[in-house]
Amino acid sequence: GVAGAGECFEFTGGSTDVTSEQALSYMNNLIGPWIVDAVAPDYGLEDGLLNPMFFQDINAGTMEVRTYSYLLFNWEGLRLLATDGNVVVFSLLFVYLWLFMHIESYFLASVSISQIFLSIPASIFPYAFVFGMKYFGLMQFLTVFIILGVGADDCFVLVDAWKQSEAAVPDQGSEEATLIMRLKYALARCFFAVFNTSFTTSAAFFATAVSPIMPISTFGVFSAVVILTNYVFVLTLTPAAILVNHKSRAAVA
Numbered sequence: 491g492v493a494g495a496g497e498c499f500e501f502t503g504g505s506t507d508v509t510s511e512q513a514l515s516y517m518n519n520l521i522g523p524w525i526v527d528a529v530a531p532d533y534g535l536e537d538g539l540l541n542p543m544f545f546q547d548i549n550a551g552t553m554e555v556r557t558y559s560y561l562l563f564n565w566e567g568l569r570l571l572a573t574d575g576n577v578v579v580f581s582l583l584f585v586y587l588w589l590f591m592h593i594e595s596y597f598l599a600s601v602s603i604s605q606i607f608l609s610i611p612a613s614i615f616p617y618a619f620v621f622g623m624k625y626f627g628l629m630q631f632l633t634v635f636i637i638l639g640v641g642a643d644d645c646f647v648l649v650d651a652w653k654q655s656e657a658a659v660p661d662q663g664s665e666e667a668t669l670i671m672r673l674k675y676a677l678a679r680c681f682f683a684v685f686n687t688s689f690t691t692s693a694a695f696f697a698t699a700v701s702p703i704m705p706i707s708t709f710g711v712f713s714a715v716v717i718l719t720n721y722v723f724v725l726t727l728t729p730a731a732i733l734v735n736h737k738s739r740a741a742v743a
Contacts, residue, residue: 525562578634585638593649597738601731606641609720610634617715629709633716640691640717644684644724651679652732669736673729681725688721 529535582603589599610633617623655672662668695717698710 581635581638585642589642589645592646595735597735598731602645602728605723605727606637606720609637609716609723613715613719617712621711623708623711625704625708627705629705630712633713636713637716637720641720644720645728647683648676648680648724648728651676669733677729684721684724688717692717
């Protein structure tokens with residue numbers, strides 16, 4: 491690359507980190523916008539949901555051009571991450587609304603979605619210090635989509651068991667004793683059902699630990715740990731939230 495005064499950029503010689511301030515400035519303020527504003531329209535490159543413009547071949551008449559630039563690769567990755575962030579927000583809102591529709595409580599839905607997300611940072615300790623894995627890449631962030639589905643399903647099972655306990659558990663003589671028996675009933679129903687699903691799912695992810703591809707093996711281990719952590723939260727945080735929600739509704743009624 492050549493600067494305006496004919497001076498070569500420092501990072502072009504290969505001795506300077508391409509993530510330096512000069513390289514990033516060149517990438518974000520010059521070459522990236524130039525590709526989007528000038529090159530893409532001239533060659534008919536259009537962004538698609540599953541086919542971003544930088545992954546498309548450039549056809550110039552009878553010539554087919556395939557390009558690669560480490561700087562552009564990084565720039566495009568950051569651009570796609572910003573776009574894909576909208577997908578994460580949409581997934582979060584969808585799961586939250588689905589939780590509310592099924593549980594019929596904003597409080598329980600909020601606690602459930604919170605404990606689902608808390609499973610991710612809480613899993614970093616056993617992942618790093620128990621399993622001794624220090625790598626944490628972009629693939630690990632994909633765990634959020636896995637735990638959204640698994641965690642929401644676990645909450646559904648516990649809340650359904652709690653609702654069933656109202657008819658299944660006879661009156662124990664006092665409200666507190668009845669609530670304790672109802673919670674024991676719900677936890678007993680939930681413990682084995684959720685354990686079976688969580689254990690088999692985490693075992694499948696643990697199986698990827700044998701992969702020779704390090705990002706895949708670490709992703710599998712981290713996903714398995716997150717699922718097991720969520721299982722612990724479902725049996726501890728969610729029952730407490732159910733009791734708080736029940737008592738607050740009873741007080742309002």
